[in-house]
Amino acid sequence: MGLVPGIVKGLGVTGGTLLRTVFPGGVKKPIPAPIKGAQTVQYPHEKETPVARARGVIALHEENCTSCMLCARECPDWCIYIEGHKEKAPPRRAGGKPRQKNKLDRFDIDFALCMYCGICVEVCPFEALFWSPEYEFSEPHIADLLHDKSRLHEWMTTVPEFEPYEAGASVKLKKVPAL
Amino acid sequence: MSSADTTEEEAVPATDEAREQLLASITADLGEGVVGSHIRPGDDLWVRVDRDAWLDTARLLRTKLGFHYFSFISAIDWMPSPYGRSMDSRVDLVLEGVEAEEPQPIEQGVAGGDTRFQVFARVNNVVTNMGVTIKVDLPDDDLRVTTWVPVYPGANWHERECWEMFGIEFTGHPGLRHIYLPGAFEGNPMRKDYPLLARHVRPWPGIVDVEAMPGDDEVKS
């Protein structure tokens, strides 16, 4: 036991926190403002902005998707469902041959099953999948968590730009495609 | 690593004297008991012992060689899984025209092996920071081995887990009861021939491919 008994020190810690919470301005500005002093955020009224990399919900940039099935195959949970068919697209150059193009019919992600691991976003070779930090998409019915491709496409508007890297990084910064 | 480290890497000896010595002292004590061994220089040591020498190995390691720290006991079922990655069901394969494959031969890992089931345990010496993996082969018709509990009391739960997951009996164990699974559970889930139902009740979404346009079969890759 030191000079001050531990019991008193403990009271000091809780009492000090009490004072710091009520008077966040400290001694200089002793105005009670617990809303500022508290660590918590009054959620529905006030929202913390998630970081740009936050894995909230998966957004689909439909134009880039070639229905290559890579994401559906790599998904550990088997929660991505893709259906598509081939169709003829007009030739790229005039006089060229009509191209074969994969048309996406269905792209569903079951967010009830999803583990938010990000493997699908990572393996996508055509930059069609992105993480959006949006997190408010809970549903009263579990079946509604199956987002179809139009819903997934809507999330694209919430996808932030990739953050620049810390000094010393040699990774190339990617770009989010314009909508 | 930086350049200094790469030179260090090259300096790692192809032979590992400390582990050679350790293996020698184990062999000296157990004699015929040691049936196989493997050393990865600078890294690890595997010793495969005879089933009768299993408990003696533990005693030797703990009392004479200072391996006080017990890491784990578990088992390996070396039979290749008849279900593969469980990605596609039998029905799909038949439709695709794939013939039912012959079961692949059993292939054991380092330090060799003769049988389908192998119990392996790992103990550490906290002073020399060396670990050793001990393996023992169990014949299919007699999945029994003596328990390590008298030497390493911590083996108790690991052996219970191993018993329920692989069906390997540890003779002399103070209470082989289910540890994870409910008491009435039947079967040994970690055996390779025990199907993982979650991967069978639902088709793999990755199995479908982009459908070709009608009358356009030749594009199908």
Add this chain to the structure above:
Amino acid sequence: MMILSELAYWESTSLRVVGGLAAVLLMAGTLVYIHLFKLVSFMQSRLGPMETGPYGSLQLLAEVGKFLQKEDIFPRKADRFVFAAAPFVILMSTFLLVVVVPGGPDAWFIDSDLGIYLAMAVSSVSVIGILMAGWGSANKYSLMGGLRATGQLIAYELPLILAVVGVVIQAGTMNMQGIVLAQADGSIFGWSGIGNPFLLTQAVGFFVFMIAMQAELTQSPFDMPVAESELVTGYMTEYSGMRFLMFFIGEFATAGVFSAIAAVLFLGGWYVPGIDSASNAFNVIGPLVMLGKVVFLSFLVFWFRFTFPRFREDQLQKLAWKFLIPIALVNIVATGILKVAF
């Protein structure tokens, strides 16, 4: 409350009942809001309830409404009568305690010469309620909680009473009003600037009383009988809905009432220095002064509660028998000697 004597018996009695109910419930509500919802939350860097009413001030009403809606569950093997009656016994002791506490020179429920004696006697009744709850629940955790509570409450009754004895000796009366007046008109070794709050002359008694009070309230560090992380709130485990609410009110109202008794005994009750104790003003400001002192003392209770870990029962018994009781006894002897000497 001199008017009371002119009223018929039934009229004065019902007035007293209403007053008692108001005193207990309002005080409990105030303490829960100020301490449990706000100050403790601030101690933990959070805000507490904020949604119902401004700054969450109506949260308590919402909680009460919630509890009232809940099903009143009886465990299948419970001793139904005992189980059902236990919360009433505990709440009864709280209501009986409040009657002796004066709020001003004329603001009292009963002005008995046995005041503090009655309070100490009545406070022990809650032990029976706790034991009933523990036994009646037919739950091992509850039983252990009940038994622990009984042992603890009985052990701490002694230092509590012994601490009071010092005050009684010094005041020369057991009447609560008398104790207030003794502090208001008294003097500390001849100096009567602020009267004689027994907090100063009975510091040891105050110290013992506060610790014993904490234990009587089964608040941490003496909450072994309820111990959420261990006995899952002990004797209250099986209670739900209305009956749990009664325990809850009992807990906080008792904290308030004990703080009030401590305020009367050691802080001079409704008296503040500077105003003549016979002044009629105290009938108005007295209850407010009391409330202020109660809030302060109960803040100490909750501050300790939310700062300290809990003692094991053997340790808290040791604390009572080997530490608190001896120093309380020494305090009595010293008080007696000084009383005779001066």
Add this chain to the structure above:
Amino acid sequence: MTAISDQQQLSYIAAQAADARVNVEIESEGMTLNLGPQHPATHGTLRIVAKLDGEQVIKADPVMGYMHRGYEKLTEVRTYPQVTTLINRIDWLGSFANEVPFILAAEKLMEVEAPPRAQWIRTILFEMSRIANVVLFLGDMAVQVGAVTPVFFAFRDREHILNQMEAVTGGRFHPNFDRIGGLKDDLPAGWIDETHQVMKKMRRFCDEMENLVMGNEIFQARSRGIGVIPADVGLSYGLSGANIRASGVDYDLRRDNPCGMVHDQTDWKVWTHPDGDSFARFWVRLQEVRESTSIVDQLLRTMPSGPIMAKVPRIIKVPAGEAYVETENPLGAMGYYIVSKGDLVPFRVKIRSASFSNVSITPWLLQGVYVPDIITILGSLYFILGDIDR
């Protein structure tokens, strides 16, 4: 004389017999107290069936498996990159640390090594997940012995760490950031400075805990001499991490078996305590958090530049072989024994989780203690149910 009906007589006899039975039970058998699976002290769904004599434990038998998810089986049908997702959920408070030994074992089989910058970041995140995990222990242990406030402080300050983890990995709890041969991504700009600030906050938190909990005489009375584990017993039960260091065994895999991480590039100390009781375990963990913050600070300052990914094929097939890598995770030594057959998926993964071994000592340790001490001991051994049940 009133006639007693047969029925009355029978019910009387039955009542007498019931009373007798109750008496016999109380006198001879003691009481069986069932702690859990739903109990605040069991961090989830551990269950302890304790035979009591009064409040003294005669025999305690932990029962687990309520949360068994069969990870060892599940890994056999998942590719190597998919496995990391899964093993994030073993010790969910220090998720990143779970990935590291698995990745290191796979790297050992593939004979690749992550570039230095990746190793640096890996070590930083590894230590930060230790802080995130142990900080919660410091608060939780206090709750187990009855102090409510410390756990709020713990949650409050852990948030800073989680925010930093999220800023890098995108996941607060399940980073899934480690890859064979490196890391998924580099650090975002400004992260290093923020992390220095967070480390400062964590050190302040440690000071607060020291004043609020560790220095408290009541806490010491509750934890000193409770649940003493002699070093030898602890080792033979496979105890690891702070639990064994609190028994005076100077064994820390970060120092003794460095593998794929760069703890040796920093100046730090392995803390041990000779007592082996609950207080010692708390003490060691508190010092370790401080040590971790200093490791992170040092590494942030010396971070090399360069790539974060070694050359690894896009489709990962691990060559046949066996490898075991054990690292010093927040809860203790965690290891993965990977058996590969040169396939996309591991052939067998034995997960050696720390809590499983740490808790296996409880039947021995709980004999003869009192009911309140069960809670102290369980709290101080510190387990995560996901780490026991896997």
